Amino acid sequence: MADTTLERAFTRVLWLLRDYLADLVVIGGWVPFLYARCSGDPWSGGHSRTAEVDILTMPPLPVHGAPLDETLRAAGLAPAREGGPSAVWNAAAESGEQIEFLTPHRGIGTTVGTTVHIPGHGQVGAISLSTLELLGQHITTLTVPVGDFDGTLHEVSVRVPRLGVYVVHKAATYTARRAHIERPNPKQAKDLVYLHDVMAASDVVRQRVETDLRALWQSGKTKAGTERQTIRTALNNLSRLVGAGRHAPLVSAAAAELSERDRITRVDAEARLLGQLTDLVEIVKNVAAQHRGPDVRRRMPPPEPEPGA
DSSP states (O other): OOOHHHHHHHHHHHHTTTGGGGEEEEEEEHHHHHHHHHHHHHOOOOOOOOEEEEEEEESSOOOOHHHHHHHHHHHEEEEOOOOBBBBEOOOOOTTTOOOEEEEEEOSOGGGGOOEEOOOTTTTEEEETTTHHHHHHHHOOOEEEEEEEETEEEEEEEEEEOOOOHHHHHHHGGGOOOOOTBBBBHHHHHHHHHHHHHHHHHHHHHHHHHHHHHHHHHHHHTTSSSHHHHHHHHHHHHHHHHHGGGGSSHHHHHHHHHHHHHHOOOOHHHHHHHHHHHHHHHHHHHEEEHTTTTTHHHSOOOOOOTOOOT
């Protein structure tokens, strides 16, 4: 599906969910796109789009007018699963809207990844996943133009995770996606491309990421808290990946996607990807080191001098 078609489908999703956007959080692959278009920060480089719009629900989800399932059906979307709660809702192929609802996991470990009901919203369900609460607790709101509906230009307020929180969550969780037999899951590769795009955007965007990460670390009440553990997991994942370099199948898969999207050679794509991920490792490492005490700081390399110093 062409990028313009994906964008039109995405804005239609935002418009049909407009009565619920104050209680939902847009997560997943559209987050860098929204920051690039609507944050006011300078962004350069390409953007990857995705057909599916990931929507985080933080229970309880109030009913505003019609329940969600009625809202979705009225807009021409149908559940991907019958006979129970469905987290995935799709429009006809020519229209293109695809929504997946997710919710923070509560309960025993064996139920992670299952679909649970969203009370009050009929057949709409949500996939229950661990650590999603971070994306719903550390948020900001962007004003997003959605186009001409009913002969009038409209915009909506969309809640998204803070950019640094989005980045560190992606880095901490991409390994949890199931790999395909003998090759990486394409969604894992796309996760790395999203990280590349954020880091390649501008120095202003990188600073936003670092500021968000410092705030996230400080918000963690204990060493074992979700916030700090997510940052540590992200650092471990990225360090291993960068250490493997071009020999990592996942790096090769992500570079292939970046190469095709930006029309550059595979070698250039690998170099750009690893360069941006290496810079991200340094940001995450410095955030964790600053708050871990003198023993850890002594093990860290000295900071680079400021330009002109």
